[in-house]
Structure formats: structure tokens, C-alpha cells
Amino acid sequence: MSDPAFHYAPIGLVELENRIIRRCNLQFARMFGGNEDEYRDMPLLRLYPSQAEYERIGARWLEEMRETGHYSDERIMRRRDGDLFWCRARGRSLTPDDPFRHGIWSFSDISEDRPMVELTPRERDVAILSCRGLSAKEIGAQLDLSYRTIEAHRARLLEKFGARKLPELVAKLSGMPL
The missing domain is CATH 1.10.10.10 (Winged helix-like DNA-binding domain superfamily/Winged helix DNA-binding domain)
Known part of the structure; x- marks a missing residue:
């Protein structure tokens, strides 16, 4: 293990390249279900409730990242077992000229603070x-x-x-x- 601070951080962390998970930490794996190795090279799309949500949030994310280099929102995500939950996502691009190319993201389960209500x-x-x-x-x-x-x-x-x-x-x- 090369980076214990990343591995044991009390918040879910992922390193993304072109919206593909290259590595995640223990808390991220616990939040979404499974272990860290199961997420390596996984498309982030698998953790969204739908393709449409993935595309919609991605478009908004890309626009804001181009302007500021970072992005933050609260959204519905999908655990590996299919359960939906509220999640706070925050990210920073390490390649501002191409925001999706490489970035670091944090994810927090905020479902205890948010009712799960079906919304369009x-x-x-x-x-x-x-x-x-x-x-x-x-x-x-x-x-x-x-x-x-x-x-x-x-x-x-x-x-x-x-x-x-x-x-x-x-x-x-x-x-x-x-």
C-alpha cells in the first residue's frame, strides 16, 4: 500500500481517468459495496441510477470543471446491490485543459439526511x-x-x-x- 492516507481516509475517495475508476479507497468500497479491487477500471456509469443521469450530470460537471477546475453536487447514486442513496460528490481535475482526463473525487453517503423520494x-x-x-x-x-x-x-x-x-x-x- 503506497498511500495510507488515501487508503484509510474517512471519506470515499477515487481517482478517475476519463470517468473510469483507476483506484478507490476503503471507505468508497464500503459505501458502494464490495472491496477496493472490484472497482479498479470500472466505468463510473455503473454507479449511476441510469445512463441519462450519467450523461446529464457529466455535461454539467464538464461545463463547471472547464470554468473552475472543480465540481460539487448532491445526487442519487446506486450501490452495487442496486440500492439508491443520496451522495455528495466533490471533485477536482488534475488536467484543467481536459477535465475528464484525470481527477480526484470524494463521495459521502448523505442518505441519513435526505429522504429517498423518486424525482424526475x-x-x-x-x-x-x-x-x-x-x-x-x-x-x-x-x-x-x-x-x-x-x-x-x-x-x-x-x-x-x-x-x-x-x-x-x-x-x-x-x-x-x-
Whole structure:
């Protein structure tokens, strides 16, 4: 073992090349199931709930990485046994000119703080941007949707999460105590 700090870090760590796992640490393997060797050379796609999610998040990830060299979000991921869970992902490209080529990523299981609710990709986008404090008009502009469409998505989110008002929804989505 050449790097005990990487191996025993209390957070899931992976080294990616072109979205292929080259190595991971013990905590990452525990979080997703299995042992470290089982992840070597595994496409990250296998840990996403769907191909569509992999592509959607990858496009957003690439755009932000090109601008800043790093990326962070909270998303649904899939364990090797198929169970879905909320995960916080943070990454930094080691090759800013080609962000996917080589990077280091951390993954944290945040499912205890987040209810597992089935959301469409668009509802997930609206939820994430709402938690960032954007207004319905700002979210609409970012997603190229009308203000009314964003309000309809928010109404469905309120219902799904059993929230009465937007601040209560944001609190539930962000895992804050109510």
C-alpha cells in the first residue's frame, strides 16, 4: 500500500481517468459495496441510477470543471446491490485543459439526511437550484423553462416531500432540522 492516507481516509475517495475508476479507497468500497479491487477500471456509469443521469450530470460537471477546475453536487447514486442513496460528490481535475482526463473525487453517503423520494431529472434540477436560493425566474432562465413550469415543479416537490412552503421544502432537501 503506497498511500495510507488515501487508503484509510474517512471519506470515499477515487481517482478517475476519463470517468473510469483507476483506484478507490476503503471507505468508497464500503459505501458502494464490495472491496477496493472490484472497482479498479470500472466505468463510473455503473454507479449511476441510469445512463441519462450519467450523461446529464457529466455535461454539467464538464461545463463547471472547464470554468473552475472543480465540481460539487448532491445526487442519487446506486450501490452495487442496486440500492439508491443520496451522495455528495466533490471533485477536482488534475488536467484543467481536459477535465475528464484525470481527477480526484470524494463521495459521502448523505442518505441519513435526505429522504429517498423518486424525482424526475427535471424535479431534481429544480430542487437543487431551489436549495441554492435561486428564485423561480432564475431557475427558469438557467433551465430554459418558463416561470410557471418551475412553479409547477416546485408544487410537485412540496407534495412529494410533505412540505407546506418553499422554506420547509428547502430545509427537508438540505437535511436541516425543521
